[in-house]
Amino acid sequence: MVFDFHTHTFWSDGELSPMEQARRAAQRGYRVLALTDHMGVGGVPELIRALKADREIIERYWPITVVVGVELTHVPAEAIPQAAQCARDAGAEIVVLHGETPVEPVPEGSNHAAILSGLVDVIGHPGHITEADVREAAARGVYLEISARRGHSLTNGHVARLAQRHGAKLIVNSDAHAPSDLLTAEFQRSVALGAGIDADLLPNVLQHWPEELLQRVRARRGG
Ligand SMILES: [Zn+2]
Ligand SMILES: [Zn+2]
Structure with missing residues (x-):
């Protein structure tokens, strides 16, 4: 069973509609799919409303749980707390940060601002995240992403090493x-092992922590 908390639909630069994405994910063995399109501040309420309308139908007929959220992308680091609050106010159940990837000029300090904001759940592709920020993420319950995406995945080894050292x-x-x-359970496991995650830790990374994150975001479900 796959948990995947970071995907894009045609509401930003993904190819599929939310329904097709959910359909294909369910066919691949997903249990949980988060829809997290690229956003700043404008248009977030409209996006969340649209995704929730599709989610209602998806969950009624197909055996998959859909989480509705955003990926804050290329927001000035200073404005990340405000953008995250705006997303949460608009009903986003999960807030992912488009982290400081080695392959794009994401503003320096974005990882740090997101971790300290208390409003961001996941640092997507955290790149060359600092050791101090990994410690903060561990202390504050912010999840760090190992990315299956080309380019962003270049720093997976660094992220896995520091996270395991500090318990993030x-x-x-x-x-x-x-x-x-979209992932399969087998490919997800292979990406985790390839990042240097200890085999002993795999049940946590692939099952227990995603389950825990799901409980957190489920509690935010409203109308
Ligand atoms: Zn993304
Ligand atoms: Zn991203």
Whole structure:
């Protein structure tokens, strides 16, 4: 069973509609799929409303849990707390940060601002995250992502090493933009092992921590 807390639909730069994404994910053995399109501040309420309308139908007829949220992307680091609050106010159940990847000019300090905000659940592709920030993430219950996405995945080894040293919680996400990016349980496991995660830790990374994150975001479900 796959948990994937970071994917994109055609509401940003993904290829699929939310319904097709959910359909294909269910076919691949997903239990949980988060829809986290790229956002700043504008348009967030409209996005969340649209995703929730589709989610209602998806969950009524197919055996998959859909989490509705955003990926705060290329927001000035200083404005990340405000953008995260705006997303939460709009009903986002999960807030992912588009982290400081080695392959894009994400503003320096974004990882740090998101971890300290208390409003961001997951640092997507945290890149060359500092050791101090990994410690903060561990202390504050912010999940760090191991990315299955090309480019962003270049620093997976660094993230896995520091997270294991300091007890930060890791999860493996697809960051899917196209149907072929969606995970299978086997591929997700292979990405985790390839990042250097100890085999002993796999049940936590692939099951227990995602389950715990799901409980957290489920508690935010409203109308
Ligand atoms: Zn991203
Ligand atoms: Zn993404």
